[in-house]
Amino acid sequence: MRILIADDHDLLRDTLVLYLESAGGIETVCVPDLGTALQQIDEAGPFDLILLDFNMPGMNGLEGLERAMRHAGGQRVALISGVASRDIAEKALAAGAAGFLPKTLSAKSLYNAVHFMGMGEQYAPLEYMTAPDEAPRHALAEKLSKRELQVLEGLTQGKSNKEIARDLQITEPTVKLHVKTLYRKIGAANRTQAALLAKNAGIF
Numbered sequence: 001m002r003i004l005i006a007d008d009h010d011l012l013r014d015t016l017v018l019y020l021e022s023a024g025g026i027e028t029v030c031v032p033d034l035g036t037a038l039q040q041i042d043e044a045g046p047f048d049l050i051l052l053d054f055n056m057p058g059m060n061g062l063e064g065l066e067r068a069m070r071h072a073g074g075q076r077v078a079l080i081s082g083v084a085s086r087d088i089a090e091k092a093l094a095a096g097a098a099g100f101l102p103k104t105l106s107a108k109s110l111y112n113a114v115h116f117m118g119m120g121e122q123y124a125p126l127e128y129m130t131a132p133d134e135a136p137r138h139a140l141a142e143k144l145s146k147r148e149l150q151v152l153e154g155l156t157q158g159k160s161n162k163e164i165a166r167d168l169q170i171t172e173p174t175v176k177l178h179v180k181t182l183y184r185k186i187g188a189a190n191r192t193q194a195a196l197l198a199k200n201a202g203i204f
Contacts, residue, residue: 001049006034006037011157020111037068078097
C-alpha cells in the first residue's frame with residue numbers, strides 16, 4: 001500500500017511514518033504542505049491513500065481537503081488532526097473524505113484505520129465522533145502551566161530554546177527552566193521524548 005502523508009510538523013510526521021512502516025506492507029511518501037502534496041499526486045501517484053494534516057500550510061480549513069480531493073482524481077483522501085473539532089470531522093466525511101484520524105489514535109488503531117481506508121471504506125473513530133463537544137483536557141496537559149504548554153508546543157515543532165524564547169518573548173534561560181520543569185512533570189528525559197509524549201496524548 002502506498003500512502004502520501006502531508007504534515008508540516010517533522011517530528012509528528014516521522015512518528016506517523018514509524019508507526020505505519022514498522023508494521024510492514026506500507027510505503028510512505030512525506031511532504032510538508034498542500035502544494036507539495038498536489039505536486040506529488042501528479043508526479044508520484046497514484047496513491048492508495050492520501051493523509052492531509054488539517055492545519056498545515058495551504059489547507060485553509062476544509063477548502064484544502066476539497067481541493068485535494070478534486071486534484072486526486074479518485075485517489076482517496078483523509079484528514080488527520082490533533083485539533084480539529086468533531087464538527088470539522090463530520091463535514092469532512094460528508095464532503096466525501098476517506099476518513100478522519102485524530103492524532104490521539106494508538107499506533108495499532110492508526111495502522112488498522114489506514115488499511116481500512118485503503119480498502120475503500122470510510123473511517124472515523126466511534127469514540128471520537130460520539131464524545132461530548134467539550135471533552136476534558138488530557139491529564140498530561142493538566143499537569144502543566146499555560147507557559148509550560150507553550151514551551152512544550154515549541155518542542156513538538158522541533159524548535160530550539162532560542163526560537164521558543166523569541167516566539168514567546170521571554171529569555172532563553174527562562175525557557176530552559178520551563179523545559180526542565182515540564183520534563184519532571186510529564187516524566188520525560190529529553191526533548192524528543194517530551195514531544196512524543198505530547199503527540200501520543202493528543203495535546204497538539
